[in-house]
Amino acid sequence: METKVAVVTGANRGLGFEIVKGLCQKFNGAVYLTSRDEERGQKAVRDLEELGLHPLFHILDVTSDESVEKFASFIKSHHGGIDVLVNNAGILDFDKPISSYEDAKKLLDTNFYSLLKISEHLYPLLTNSARVINISSDWGLLSNIRKQIWLDTLIKDNLTLDEILQFVNDFLQAAKNGRNAFGAFAGNYGDYKVSKVALSALTFVHQKEFVRLGKDISVNCVHPGFVKTDMTKGMGNFTPERGARAPLYLALEAPQTLKGTFIWHDCHKVNWDD
Template identity: 75%
Template structure:
């Protein structure tokens, strides 16, 4: 079967907020097919229609990052039609801003969506990445290591030989704390600890996966980015920046950053920061 040599960019959770603005920016500047993906087909197609009204041409495909079958279906679709993926923006995520301390069940759902899904995406979509592909992980200033209060993890997560298994132990240790109630939840990472843990785990995974790509001799860059405190539905409209401004640094990593920029934490103004300060 003939496969298109067109470049391909994929944005998860692209129907609103920062994800929508990243799709818009890619449509304006990326020389290739831009896929706006989301778990809700109706909202996704409405978002595509909005962009079409601006003269842009995104494509839509349903993708629920918490559903293995959905990710596999998307991977099959891309692999049949194209020669691979050039840009992958892992943007999908959730946060209940009204619950600074969540139940175990809510914490698990958040971590499954914001972090565990990345492991499934890695397994199924990363084999489709082309040479010089770019992965952008939407993190947060809450994804800096200083958000964690438990010393054993402050020591472990900075190791040069950190493993995915150790990151999973970190996540499991937090979920055990969430089971223990409010005091143990807060003592681990403070208020919104589940969101902080999910983003710290994402940041740590970014660095581990870049090391793995390097060891495999693959010229793939993976970076995480703090887009700023952005006014979105997730933040109940509170924030310092518009979603368009929040898309600035992710778009920089997708389109303009040197290919040599790998395994870093990038701030909303596009400068690199030390994740573990």
């Protein structure tokens, strides 16, 4: 019998680290802590080993096609597939409410475009009852967007990947046009908001595709709360351990029938498009 496999991206610290810890405690299988920085990733593994836990490590830069493809090849050759995939990797410069085009593009490469690489290389490895958890944010709710054309588009039942890509590209074009156009699209931290809104929308599109293919795979996104991490400069209401509660619920406890939803930090379902 094949060992079950769980994978967490961007997991060497903060929320990702706590999700790995929880999986090591409760998931019956191999848990991969992945990080783009090998030294930091290995240190995180050692920290968990000191607690009596046994995560596995693999380097993974979600912004690199080559890195994601190498990781997929490794999983394929060493395991039967992936049973739990937590897409946690993300960045935010808390000191820049309005950033440059270049910074916005870098953020979107990590927070959104990376999911396209993940879906291309890792989704084919998902087992038939796998669970995918995308870490979103309350800034990933549709109401964070100020442009009516995109409010009308993203709410559609038949939303497509191409339309999500057009949404992100429209924002990047606005970012090129300067601070006022940037702010008019989504306000302060607009690049982060757009990345999480796009991630949430992609969650629902991917879920519908798995249903169309007849696969019992669940894809959900989750707002873990305002978590105190290095990324938030230590600001927040929740510890990383508390923030991991809802992602771990989706990974381990939620009914498999829970599909294509936006889950709040207290584990209840909310309307993404309110």
